[in-house]
Amino acid sequence: MNESVEELYQMVLQGDRRAISRLITMVEEDRPVAREALRLLFRRQERAHVIGLTGPPGSGKSTLVARLAEHYREAKKTVGIICVDPTSPFTGGALLGDRVRMQELFSDPGVFIRSMGTRGSLGGLAVATNDVISILDAAGKDYIIVETVGAGQLEIEIAKYAHTCVVVLMPGGGDDIQAIKAGILEIGDIFVVNKAEKEEASRTISDLQTMIETRPPTTRGGWRAPVVATVATEGKGISELSQGISKHLFYLKESGTLEEKNLWRMKTELVEVLNQRVERKVGVLLEETQAGRAILEKLMEREIDPHSAADEIEKLLLRNGGE
Amino acid sequence: MNESVEELYQMVLQGDRRAISRLITMVEEDRPVAREALRLLFRRQERAHVIGLTGPPGSGKSTLVARLAEHYREAKKTVGIICVDPTSPFTGGALLGDRVRMQELFSDPGVFIRSMGTRGSLGGLAVATNDVISILDAAGKDYIIVETVGAGQLEIEIAKYAHTCVVVLMPGGGDDIQAIKAGILEIGDIFVVNKAEKEEASRTISDLQTMIETRPPTTRGGWRAPVVATVATEGKGISELSQGISKHLFYLKESGTLEEKNLWRMKTELVEVLNQRVERKVGVLLEETQAGRAILEKLMEREIDPHSAADEIEKLLLRNGGE
Numbered sequence: 001m002n003e004s005v006e007e008l009y010q011m012v013l014q015g016d017r018r019a020i021s022r023l024i025t026m027v028e029e030d031r032p033v034a035r036e037a038l039r040l041l042f043r044r045q046e047r048a049h050v051i052g053l054t055g056p057p058g059s060g061k062s063t064l065v066a067r068l069a070e071h072y073r074e075a076k077k078t079v080g081i082i083c084v085d086p087t088s089p090f091t092g093g094a095l096l097g098d099r100v101r102m103q104e105l106f107s108d109p110g111v112f113i114r115s116m117g118t119r120g121s122l123g124g125l126a127v128a129t130n131d132v133i134s135i136l137d138a139a140g141k142d143y144i145i146v147e148t149v150g151a152g153q154l155e156i157e158i159a160k161y162a163h164t165c166v167v168v169l170m171p172g173g174g175d176d177i178q179a180i181k182a183g184i185l186e187i188g189d190i191f192v193v194n195k196a197e198k199e200e201a202s203r204t205i206s207d208l209q210t211m212i213e214t215r216p217p218t219t220r221g222g223w224r225a226p227v228v229a230t231v232a233t234e235g236k237g238i239s240e241l242s243q244g245i246s247k248h249l250f251y252l253k254e255s256g257t258l259e260e261k262n263l264w265r266m267k268t269e270l271v272e273v274l275n276q277r278v279e280r281k282v283g284v285l286l287e288e289t290q291a292g293r294a295i296l297e298k299l300m301e302r303e304i305d306p307h308s309a310a311d312e313i314e315k316l317l318l319r320n321g322g323e
Numbered sequence: 324m325n326e327s328v329e330e331l332y333q334m335v336l337q338g339d340r341r342a343i344s345r346l347i348t349m350v351e352e353d354r355p356v357a358r359e360a361l362r363l364l365f366r367r368q369e370r371a372h373v374i375g376l377t378g379p380p381g382s383g384k385s386t387l388v389a390r391l392a393e394h395y396r397e398a399k400k401t402v403g404i405i406c407v408d409p410t411s412p413f414t415g416g417a418l419l420g421d422r423v424r425m426q427e428l429f430s431d432p433g434v435f436i437r438s439m440g441t442r443g444s445l446g447g448l449a450v451a452t453n454d455v456i457s458i459l460d461a462a463g464k465d466y467i468i469v470e471t472v473g474a475g476q477l478e479i480e481i482a483k484y485a486h487t488c489v490v491v492l493m494p495g496g497g498d499d500i501q502a503i504k505a506g507i508l509e510i511g512d513i514f515v516v517n518k519a520e521k522e523e524a525s526r527t528i529s530d531l532q533t534m535i536e537t538r539p540p541t542t543r544g545g546w547r548a549p550v551v552a553t554v555a556t557e558g559k560g561i562s563e564l565s566q567g568i569s570k571h572l573f574y575l576k577e578s579g580t581l582e583e584k585n586l587w588r589m590k591t592e593l594v595e596v597l598n599q600r601v602e603r604k605v606g607v608l609l610e611e612t613q614a615g616r617a618i619l620e621k622l623m624e625r626e627i628d629p630h631s632a633a634d635e636i637e638k639l640l641l642r643n644g645g646e
Binding site: 263299317 | 631
């Protein structure tokens with residue numbers, strides 16, 4: 001445990017699983033040594049293809065991720081899997097069910113699996129996820145699959161960190177239409193209708209195709225999102241999905257969108273890192289300084305409203321733009 | 324449309340529906356006149372009981388909200404309903420299905436219904452929701468019900484703004500256990516098992532009771548969260564739910580927790596207002612100043628990592644604590 005940052009960094013570069021695990025834990029605990037290691041790792045060129053995978057609960061995401069990872073392993077590629085669950089406050093044991101489904105992958109040295117939950121703020125989870133992507137990238141994984149549980153706005157945000165975003169849906173009645181909300185429809189580079197053995201699947205697929213065609217053309221540039229039918233439990237449709245994912249990466253490179261995406265991702269992470277810091281600073285200000293306590297008191301007495309209180313804190317905390 | 328802030332404020336105080344609507348739209352558009360009106364409104368003492376209602380899709384939340392509102396109307400109380408849908412980017416028409424269920428309520432002058440989606444950031448939605456609560460409170464509503472769609476972390480965050488948080492679940496197999504994740508279990512002051520006519524309901528209720536009993540005692544102070552069985556479509560269990568809600572408010576007042584909750588809510592809103600501002604400032608800094616563009620360029624060239632870039636921006640943007 002007492003190795004230097006440099007040693008840890010070298011072991012991560014070599015893909016040492018225990019070193020990767022240890023560094024991720026340090027990132028989650030926001031330890032200074034992790035910051036230092038990330039600084040070193042970040043200098044390396046990005047090379048992994050980051051695939052985001054999201055969709056409503058019950059759509060079979062975990063099984064699909066397991067099958068996709070196996071598919072990549074058969075092609076001798078290495079895979080990192082990050083399971084992000086914003087509704088779970090704990091890291092590790094929370095996703096036991098999913099872990100069972102991924103059992104074989106766990107013992108494969110070419111695969112690294114990690115589940116993450118919120119320890120504190122949501123912004124913190126997004127930042128940590130992005131850091132873990134950087135770590136697995138530096139550790140030489142060819143593909144990094146980020147699975148987010150649920151289909152809330154945060155899941156959508158995290159999915160945006162990916163180069164290719166796969167939205168998984170299942171056949172069904174009115175509920176699936178409810179799930180195909182505008183937000184979800186906008187982020188999908190590839191749509192999967194899993195459990196395609198079900199009767200209603202063909203209708204869901206055609207509904208989905210119609211919805212994709214009516215997306216504003218600006219949403220995804222010149223890319224036309226395919227709809228892939230899969231039966232993950234039987235491994236059906238997995239190679240079609242993998243082909244779609246490869247085609248999308250090719251499109252991103254050819255169209256120059258890849259660079260744009262990377263810029264967006266970095267800006268977003270910057271804002272989130274800063275938000276986290278502001279949150280901490282405001283906490284300290286309100287609880288430990290006289291000026292802060294006075295603002296809070298006026299607020300509680302309803303002498304000022306939250307926006308006016310924010311004005312006062314802003315004066316204490318923020319400089320004016322590029323001052 | 325050209326009335327003064329003072330006129331608008333007075334009309335809202337009188338409960339004028341069109342004035343309330345107009346002010347909410349102004350809040351969503353972040354117009355300065357809205358800020359001014361909120362400042363005036365905020366000076367009034369809070370009096371509404373704010374009830375948060377959340378749960379997974381398909382649990383029948385909207386029907387339950389409609390029945391609860393009708394119950395309050397029968398007791399001659401006025402009701403405000405805010406439907407928050409973080410997965411929907413639009414305000415208004417998005418919740419058509421729910422609106423049909425609430426049709427009769429729409430024509431009742433004692434009820435005000437508004438649906439809200441994300442226009443930009445998530446933080447923005449939380450801030451706007453809190454502002455709308457203040458508006459409906461000032462407009463004299465006795466009860467304000469905030470329904471959040473889905474059960475992701477953001478829904479949980481928004482539910483925290485409420486005095487009493489109702490978590491709605493439905494009977495079912497493994498899926499409902501998945502939904503009763505730690506986060507959801509922690510925020511519930513009252514649990515509802517809706518669609519209780521189903522066979523599996525009694526098992527879900529007893530599972531839930533066991534889970535509640537094993538919650539750490541610190542979570543909810545001395546309050547023991549009841550589990551209420553309802554069949555919202557038939558109006559069954561609604562008066563039990565309403566009794567539970569009243570008892571919880573009584574508990575909050577007796578135990579002094581109400582004040583604590585209000586303090587927490589105000590601090591949270593402050594942080595969110597400030598986060599929004601930081602986000603804007605960072606955007607301007609990165610895109611419109613030379614120093615900002617230089618940081619972004621170094622980041623894109625991978626000369627520095629996002630955390631180091633944040634350090635540099637922090638130096639430009641933030642003062643040191645209470646400096």
